[in-house]
Amino acid sequence: MEDPNSSISKSREKLYEDNWLKLQDWIIEKMKNCDGALIPMSREEIQRREEPELDYQIFLESASRTMIRFKKPERLIRMIVRVIDEQVKVTHTAMLLKSGHKNSFILIDSQGEKGVKIPIGFIRLNFDNPLIRLFDERHNYKISETGAIEYKEMLDLLHRSDKVKGDPDFRDLIDLTIKQMELLKATICVPIYYKKELLGVFVLGKKLSNIKFSRQEIGFFTTLANDVAMALANAQLIQDLQEKIFEVHKLYEREHKIFIHTAISLAAAIDARDPYTHGHTERVTQYALAIGEELEDIPEAQAYRNFKETLHISALLHDVGKIGVPDSILNKNGPLTKPEYEKVKEHSITGAAILYPIRELGDIAREVRAHHERHDGGGYPDSVKGEEIPFIARVIAVADTFDAITSDRPYRQKKMAEVAVQIIKDNSGTQFDPLIVSAFLLAYRKGKFSNVA
Numbered sequence: 001m002e003d004p005n006s007s008i009s010k011s012r013e014k015l016y017e018d019n020w021l022k023l024q025d026w027i028i029e030k031m032k033n034c035d036g037a038l039i040p041m042s043r044e045e046i047q048r049r050e051e052p053e054l055d056y057q058i059f060l061e062s063a064s065r066t067m068i069r070f071k072k073p074e075r076l077i078r079m080i081v082r083v084i085d086e087q088v089k090v091t092h093t094a095m096l097l098k099s100g101h102k103n104s105f106i107l108i109d110s111q112g113e114k115g116v117k118i119p120i121g122f123i124r125l126n127f128d129n130p131l132i133r134l135f136d137e138r139h140n141y142k143i144s145e146t147g148a149i150e151y152k153e154m155l156d157l158l159h160r161s162d163k164v165k166g167d168p169d170f171r172d173l174i175d176l177t178i179k180q181m182e183l184l185k186a187t188i189c190v191p192i193y194y195k196k197e198l199l200g201v202f203v204l205g206k207k208l209s210n211i212k213f214s215r216q217e218i219g220f221f222t223t224l225a226n227d228v229a230m231a232l233a234n235a236q237l238i239q240d241l242q243e244k245i246f247e248v249h250k251l252y253e254r255e256h257k258i259f260i261h262t263a264i265s266l267a268a269a270i271d272a273r274d275p276y277t278h279g280h281t282e283r284v285t286q287y288a289l290a291i292g293e294e295l296e297d298i299p300e301a302q303a304y305r306n307f308k309e310t311l312h313i314s315a316l317l318h319d320v321g322k323i324g325v326p327d328s329i330l331n332k333n334g335p336l337t338k339p340e341y342e343k344v345k346e347h348s349i350t351g352a353a354i355l356y357p358i359r360e361l362g363d364i365a366r367e368v369r370a371h372h373e374r375h376d377g378g379g380y381p382d383s384v385k386g387e388e389i390p391f392i393a394r395v396i397a398v399a400d401t402f403d404a405i406t407s408d409r410p411y412r413q414k415k416m417a418e419v420a421v422q423i424i425k426d427n428s429g430t431q432f433d434p435l436i437v438s439a440f441l442l443a444y445r446k447g448k449f450s451n452v453a
């Protein structure tokens, strides 16, 4: 038989349980209706809270490492904005960056999945803008220790704080800054300083969770801003340097072009003095470059800082010393006497003397001086031989001879190209360096001398 006391005890328990549940519901209801008090979490909220929090320290370390790789400030900012947006989960993230001309701040990048995406390029704030003025004049440190400003705290400051009461200018600035933050839909703005200069401003919307940014998170953004400032300054330095290098390069190219054209004009002027060698310099240059193409990869060619260019200019100016040879000798219609020939031979020394002081030409003077030397040491002016003769001078010697044989002279008619080739082959190892002769034959067989009659 059932104990009547036991039955009473059970019904009491049931009553207590029901009352307890009722009390719980009542408390929850009260909590919901109490403005600003605790709000019970929804199931999604509980799940979200259970998700692992972002490890800001690790994130900062990895961001700092990644920043070093970026050489263009815009790319760096795009990366940071994207990472903040993904990791911190805010309605939108944007970055105002001081423009190259340094008189305004431009919205470089904006990102946001669910929130308002600020159109890039439409926002340009100058130094009169209250938000920029607040940061530029360091008023932000009157508001917060970190220098970051929060929309809600700005409102509190405007309406409740004594700080602004006795300072109408500061009050106006706060008021206008709040309006600017509203336009940018900013919950937090974090300044980016490098030394004493304001480089940019991080603009952050609300957190998707609607939870206020924690002190830790604001600390994270200010640290990130310091890292970004350093990276931006480095990127700017690299960009400035690259622009300078580009300018110098352009200037060099321009001057170089002028120089080449001057060399061509000079060569043409020398040619014009001698009607029998008309076009000689242009052809020798063409032949020398054709032979040079076959030699580009060998160590002797690679020993030059710029083999092709040195060869080009040397060939153009190889006979520049003829400027010192009298017209009566240059235009003589017949074989030269010994003294006349000695005078003509001086042109290699004169040419080197003309070119030596021009520093841009480097060692071109020595190439010009040696273009009549022979492989066996029987040439002039120094009678050096073999590898003592500068490499380019050896190339010019072959090209010069090929043109001399295949062109008319006052005292003899031009010969066929095949004859010139044979003469050069016959003189390989005596007058000419065999290596250069091989390169010449290769170029000739490839048809690079085909324009010769």
Ligand SMILES: [Fe+2]
Residues within 6 Å of the ligand: 318, 319, 347, 371, 372, 400
């Ligand atoms: Fe010459």
